[in-house]
Amino acid sequence: MDEQELKPPARPVWVIWLAIIAVVLVLTAIALMVLLPGEHGPGRHM
Amino acid sequence: MLSPTARRVLLIVHISVSVGWMGAAAAYVALNVPVLTGADEQAVRAAYLMMPTVADYALVPLAVATVVTGIALALGTKWGLLQHYWVAVSLGVTLFATAILVLHLPAVDELAAVAADREGDVAALGGDLFHSVGGLVVLSVPLVLNVVKPRGLTRRGWRVQQSRRSSSAST
Numbered sequence: 001m002d003e004q005e006l007k008p009p010a011r012p013v014w015v016i017w018l019a020i021i022a023v024v025l026v027l028t029a030i031a032l033m034v035l036l037p038g039e040h041g042p043g044r045h046m
Numbered sequence: 047m048l049s050p051t052a053r054r055v056l057l058i059v060h061i062s063v064s065v066g067w068m069g070a071a072a073a074y075v076a077l078n079v080p081v082l083t084g085a086d087e088q089a090v091r092a093a094y095l096m097m098p099t100v101a102d103y104a105l106v107p108l109a110v111a112t113v114v115t116g117i118a119l120a121l122g123t124k125w126g127l128l129q130h131y132w133v134a135v136s137l138g139v140t141l142f143a144t145a146i147l148v149l150h151l152p153a154v155d156e157l158a159a160v161a162a163d164r165e166g167d168v169a170a171l172g173g174d175l176f177h178s179v180g181g182l183v184v185l186s187v188p189l190v191l192n193v194v195k196p197r198g199l200t201r202r203g204w205r206v207q208q209s210r211r212s213s214s215a216s217t
Contacts, residue, residue: 008205009199009204011131012131012196012197012198014131014198015131015198018135018187
């Protein structure tokens with residue numbers, strides 16, 4: 001068994017990109033809730 | 047581990063309910079068309095009144111069935127639940143979509159209540175396109191991951207693989 005097999009694998013690039021996109025989308029949704037007021041728009045959650 | 051027949055049956059059920067969930071979400075998007083195209087008031091009211099029906103009797107049951115069959119399939123096959131990133135991410139995204147769906151149900155009921163009231167101003171409601179289109183976009187992530195199955199072991203998956211290797215080497 002070589003040294004490479006003893007180390008846990010690195011996180012794949014696609015997982016990192018997916019996480020970045022998810023964070024951006026969640027922050028955008030939160031910003032919409034805060035910035036757009038109203039009874040029926042995203043601001044109704046606030 | 048599931049037998050090959052049980053695995054196939056569960057896979058067929060899982061694909062049916064998860065694609066059905068996306069179909070129901072598409073039907074929910076369609077209910078927003080009369081609202082957005084400025085159709086006559088009767089059509090708009092009817093569309094709003096149908097939203098809780100589609101949500102309660104199609105979206106929610108299909109979402110729950112997707113989660114349950116997905117977990118059973120992962121646990122009953124070589125993939126495991128948290129051993130491969132594509133399975134773990136699919137599970138996380140599906141649970142997130144189900145949670146948002148359930149949390150959004152009271153708002154859908156409110157829209158229908160306004161539409162059911164003859165005095166209710168349906169023109170001021172603005173539809174419910176954001177959640178339905180957003181849901182379809184979010185559900186496309188596990189769809190793509192389940193088809194492509196991109197490589198990548200989680201730490202847990204790596205540990206399981208290492209212990210399998212060491213046990214097979216010792217026998």
